[in-house]
Structures are given as structure tokens and as C-alpha cells.
Amino acid sequence: xxxxxxxxxxxxxxxxxxxxxxxxxxxxxxxIERNQDFSTQTAVARALGEAGYLKLMFTDLYSGPLSAPxxxxxxxxxxxxxxxxxxxxxxxxxxxxCAYPIHRHARPALRERYLTPILEGRAVGSICxxxxxxxxxxxxxxxxxxxxxxxxxxxxxxxxxxxxxAGEADVYIVWGITDPDLPPQKGMSAVxxxxxxxxxxxxxxxxxxxxxGSVVGEVTLDxxxxxxxNLLGEVxxxxxxxxxxxxxxxxxxxxxxxxxxxxxxxxxxxxxxxRVSFGQKLGQKQLIWDMVAQMSWRIDAAELLTHRxxxxxxxxxxxxxxxxxxxxxxxxxxxxxxxxxxxxxxxxGGDGVTRQYGRVEQLxxxxxxxxxxxxxxxxxxxxxxxxxxxxxxxxx
Ligand SMILES: Cc1cc2nc3c(=O)[nH]c(=O)nc-3n(C[C@H](O)[C@H](O)[C@H](O)COP(=O)(O)OP(=O)(O)OC[C@H]3O[C@@H](n4cnc5c(N)ncnc54)[C@H](O)[C@@H]3O)c2cc1C
Numbered sequence: 288x289x290x291x292x293x294x295x296x297x298x299x300x301x302x303x304x305x306x307x308x309x310x311x312x313x314x315x316x317x318x319i320e321r322n323q324d325f326s327t328q329t330a331v332a333r334a335l336g337e338a339g340y341l342k343l344m345f346t347d348l349y350s351g352p353l354s355a356p357x358x359x360x361x362x363x364x365x366x367x368x369x370x371x372x373x374x375x376x377x378x379x380x381x382x383x384x385c386a387y388p389i390h391r392h393a394r395p396a397l398r399e400r401y402l403t404p405i406l407e408g409r410a411v412g413s414i415c416x417x418x419x420x421x422x423x424x425x426x427x428x429x430x431x432x433x434x435x436x437x438x439x440x441x442x443x444x445x446x447x448x449x450x451x452x453a454g455e456a457d458v459y460i461v462w463g464i465t466d467p468d469l470p471p472q473k474g475m476s477a478v479x480x481x482x483x484x485x486x487x488x489x490x491x492x493x494x495x496x497x498x499x500g501s502v503v504g505e506v507t508l509d510x511x512x513x514x515x516x517n518l519l520g521e522v523x524x525x526x527x528x529x530x531x532x533x534x535x536x537x538x539x540x541x542x543x544x545x546x547x548x549x550x551x552x553x554x555x556x557x558x559x560x561x562r563v564s565f566g567q568k569l570g571q572k573q574l575i576w577d578m579v580a581q582m583s584w585r586i587d588a589a590e591l592l593t594h595r596x597x598x599x600x601x602x603x604x605x606x607x608x609x610x611x612x613x614x615x616x617x618x619x620x621x622x623x624x625x626x627x628x629x630x631x632x633x634x635x636g637g638d639g640v641t642r643q644y645g646r647v648e649q650l651x652x653x654x655x656x657x658x659x660x661x662x663x664x665x666x667x668x669x670x671x672x673x674x675x676x677x678x679x680x681x682x683x
Contacts, residue, residue, distance in 0.1 A: 289587070292594035293359070300353060300360055304367045307338065316372040319500035320649060325455055328378050328500065329411065336408020340364050341382060344535070345390055348406065357601035358535060362542035362593060369546025373653040374500040376546065377660075378411075380539050381451040385412025385460055387532050388477065392519040397479055401458045413456035415447040415506055416529065422449070423666050424683075425529065426471040430463035430508065432478060434515075434522075441478050441518060443486075443511040453504030454489035457482050461508060462525050475525035479517040486511035497652030533662060534609045537617035538600060540661045541593030544620025547657065548589060551624070551631035551650045552582045558635050569634065578630045586627065589620040611674035618667035621657035628654040 290298060311334045318327045335341055342349040343360040353360060361383065368376040382405050389402045389412075404410035421427040430445025445463055459480045466474035480487055492504035520528055559570035559579060569575050593616040599609055628650040632639035639647045658664040672681045 289590065290594065291591065292598055296354060297359055297363070301363050301367065304340070304363055307335075307340070308367045308371055311335070312368060312371050312375060316375070319372055319374055321499075323500045325500070325502055328375050329408075329455075331375060332378055332382065332411075333408035335364070335379065336406060341379070341386070341406045341408060344383065345386070345406065348390075355601070357597070358538055359594065359597040359601055362538060362597045365539050365542030366546040366549070369543045370550045371546075372500070373543065373547050373650075374498045376543050377451060377498060377501045380536070380543060381414065382406075382408075382412050383539060384414050384532060384536050385456075385458070387535060388414075388460055388519055388528050389458075389479070391531070392477075392524075392528055393479065394516045397516060401479060401481075404457065410457040411452050411455050413450055413452040413459045413506075415450050415459050415461045417449045418446060419448055423663055425462075426475070426526065428462060428464065428471065428475070430461065431467070432461075432463035432465050432476050434465075435512070438512070439515045440512045441515065443478065443480065443508045443513070445508045447506040447508070449493070449503055450506045451501065451503050453502065453506050454492065455502050459487070459506065460519065461506075461511075462529060465522055465525070469523065472526040474523055475529075476522050477519040477525040477528050478513055479519065480508070480511060480513055484511055484513060496655065497649070498656055499649075499652075531606075534596075534605055534613040535600060536661050537613040537667070538593060538596045540657065541589065541596065541613075541616035541620040544617070544622075544624040544654075544657050545586065545589050545593055547624040547650055547654050548582070548586050548620070548627040551627040551647065551654070552586060554645065554647050554650075555579070555582065555627070555631035555634040558638070575634060578634060582627045582630055585619075585623040589616070589623040592616040592619050607674070611671050614662070614667040614670040617662060618658075618664050618671070622664060624654040624657050 312331050315327045318324045339351045343356045344358055346356055349356045365376055386405045405412045416425050418428050432441050432443050435442050443461055460477055461480050462477045464474055465476040486509040488507045489504050490507055559575050562569045596612040596616040599612055631647045632651050635647050638644035669681055
């Protein structure tokens with residue numbers, strides 16, 4: 288049985304979401320992929336926000352019909368969006384990744400100013416951790432945030448790269464070192480920087496093999512000044528804020544991987560059941576069954592792990608109690624998306640690598656980013672092993 292962990296209400300929500308995506312996203316996917324038109328994405332994000340679908344994880348703000356909204360439903364949104372277009376799904380995932388620390392750690396006035404517009408789909412958020420010298424090893428960042436006593440402002444200097452929504456965002460969360468004399472995990476802070484703040488610029492956007500239509504670039508911070516109140520949480524709490532967001536991000540990424548994997552699987556099955564080769568349907572050949580069976584069990588494994596992690600989060604588990612399960616969900620769903628898009632190309636043959644014959648080549652290009660973003664597969668394995676062997680620390 289598919290979706291074993293879901294309740295009837297969850298399943299009804301998925302059906303509602305499918306209708307919504309068919310109406311709002313499906314007619315726009317070509318504009319996103321071919322024209323790389325970000326305004327098309329913001330139009331769909333706005334519709335999602337107006338329908339209340341970006342508030343599902345923020346239960347104090349949600350006022351829709353679900354009796355127990357939560358991460359489970361946010362994962363369903365990700366899955367259904369990624370099924371149609373992974374680039375668009377990354378825009379929602381980034382919005383939630385930015386909203387989450389603001390919801391938990393921003394001062395009330397800033398929460399009101401920035402959180403509500405993001406969750407209503409009227410504003411775009413961005414999170415800035417990665418730098419040229421650090422990706423997985425985020426504790427090694429060199430961006431500096433110092434406090435200017437005379438003006439009561441935070442002053443930020445640094446350079447961030449691979450930043451989703453760079454140049455499109457209305458607000459950026461920037462991580463940097465506030466106390467270089469402490470270990471980075473204890474001397475890092477996070478501040479909110481509104482777009483248009485002098486000194487913040489976007490020198491370059493990247494050109495990616497997949498996720499066409501999503502916007503990712505570099506962010507320069509040159510003597511950027513923001514008021515004291517823009518600090519998230521307390522000074523030197525930035526690393527804990529970062530870790531706190533990883534669990535939920537990884538479960539959401541489980542939904543992204545599932546959506547991409549399932550789209551590829553459906554296209555592969557359609558082809559295997561219609562294409563005739565050597566006098567029989569392709570799907571009647573044993574070598575093709577093997578691929579179909581492998582895609583099937585991998586998708587179910589990814590789904591069970593992702594839904595389990597989401598349900599655990601909704602039951603109140605977090606931090607170290609969710610680290611292994613969230614990492615397993617992200618790892619297995621990402622690798623499943625890569626596997627399924629690759630096998631789908633193989634089953635479609637020439638049609639699988641040709642733009643004129645549908646979307647399989649796009650899924651293949653899109654999927655490849657999944658084991659890299661939001662914690663690479665290797666980092667997920669490290670976190671899983673660390674929880675399995677608490678008495679020793681695997682050597683990074
Ligand atoms: C499309 C896209 C969007 C992104 N969006 C954002 C964003 O919005 N904000 C943001 O801050 N960042 C973003 N990133 C950055 C992303 O989080 C990093 O790319 C990721 O964390 C990996 O870092 P890296 O690219 O520097 O690779 P590295 O950390 O240099 O790793 C390179 C390879 O080495 C492996 N590796 C590293 N250390 C070890 C080890 N100890 N043992 C074994 N293997 C190891 C990694 O798993 C990886 O396979 C984005 C990246 C992409 C591609």
C-alpha cells in the first residue's frame with residue numbers, strides 16, 4: 288500500500304493539492320523550464336500562499352480546515368510540486384527554510400514584518416550559509432558579523448555563494464562569525480538583512496544543468512549594516528539555529544526527491560507498457576521488469592522513511608531524536624530520484640535524452656542536485672552513523 292503512514296485526512300489533502308497544482312502549476316511549467324521566468328514562479332507561490340499552504344508547518348498561524356496540520360502536509364506540498372516541476376518546488380522549500388528561523392527566533396516586530404509576507408507568498412526569502420571555502424563544513428565560514436556599539440548596529444562583511452533566490456529575495460538570513468576567539472559552533476550568529484540594504488549585492492547568477500528557472504547566485508556583503516534587533520535569537524546562537532532548521536529541511540527534501548522519482552517512474556511505466564520491441568511490449572522483458580521493480584521498492588522505501596520522519600516531527604520529536612530519521616529520508620529520497628530518473632532515461636531510449644519527447648531528460652538533469660543540496664549524501668551518512676554509534680565520533 289502506498290502512503291501507509293498517512294491518515295484519510297492526509298490523503299484527502301493530497302487529492303486537494305493535486306487539483307491545486309494541476310490548476311496553478313501545470314500550465315506554467317514550460318514557462319519556468321524553457322523561459323526561466325522567475326515571475327511565473329512567484330505567481331504560483333502567491334497562489335499557494337493565498338490558499339494557506341505555506342503555513343502548514345506553522346500551526347499557530349494556520350487557520351485552514353486540517354485538524355492537525357504539520358510537516359506531513361508541507362512534505363505533501365513539496366512532493367506534489369516537485370512531481371510537476373522541481374525548480375518551482377525549490378522556491379517553496381527555500382521560502383520555508385527562511386521562514387522557519389524567523390518564526391522561531393526573530394524579534395516580534397521583525398517576525399511580523401518578514402514572516403507574514405513570505406507565508407502569504409507575497410515575499411521571497413533566502414538563506415546564506417555557503418561560502419567559496421565552506422559548504423558541508425559550514426562551521427569554517429569566514430563571514431564576519433561585528434557589533435558597532437556607537438550606532439547599535441550589526442556590521443556584516445563576507446561573500447556567500449550558491450544562494451537560492453539571490454537577487455530575487457526580499458529578505459536574507461546571513462550567518463557569520465561574531466566571536467572569532469570561540470570555536471565557530473559557539474561564536475556564530477545569524478542576522479536578517481532586507482533586500483536593498485547598502486553593501487548587499489549579487490555579482491553573479493549561476494547557470495545550472497537542471498532546476499532551470501530557479502535562481503541561485505552569489506551574495507556580497509560589504510560593510511552591510513542592520514539594526515541590533517535584526518539578530519535572530521541570541522548572539523553566538525547561530526550554529527544552533529542552523530542545526531535546528533536542518534531536520535525539517537531534510538524531511539522536506541525527502542518530499543522533493545519523492546516527487547521527482549515518482550514523475551520519472553510514471554513516465555517510465557507508461558513507456559514500458561506502450562512501446563513495442565521485438566514483437567512485445569517493452570514491459571514484458573525481464574531486464575525491464577528488473578528496472579521497474581527496483582524503482583518501485585526504492586520509491587516505497589523513500590516514501591516510508593520520509594513520512595515516518597514527518598510524522599515524528601509532527602509528534603514533537605526534534606534535534607538529535609530526529610537527526611537519523613530526517614537524514615535517512617533525505618538520503619534515500621535524493622538517491623532514489625537520481626536512480627529513477629536515470630533508469631527512466633534508459634527505458635525511454637532515444638526519447639529519454641531528447642527534449643522533443645517529453646520531460647525525462649529534464650528530470651535526469653533536475654535530480655542530480657538533490658544529493659548535493661541541503662546536506663550532501665555523504666553528510667547524511669555521517670549523521671546516520673553518528674547516531675548509530677554514539678560512543679564514538681565518525682571521522683569527518
Ligand atoms: C542548486 C543549489 C542551491 C543551493 N542553495 C543554497 C542556499 O540557498 N543557501 C546556502 O547557504 N547554500 C546553498 N547551496 C549550497 C549547498 O548547501 C552546498 O553545495 C552543499 O552543502 C555542499 O557544499 P559544497 O558544494 O561546498 O561541497 P563540499 O562541501 O566541498 O563537498 C564536495 C564533496 O565532498 C564530499 N565531502 C565533503 N566533506 C567530506 C567528508 N568529510 N567525508 C566525505 N565526503 C566529504 C561532499 O559530500 C561532496 O560530495 C546550494 C547548492 C546548490 C547546488
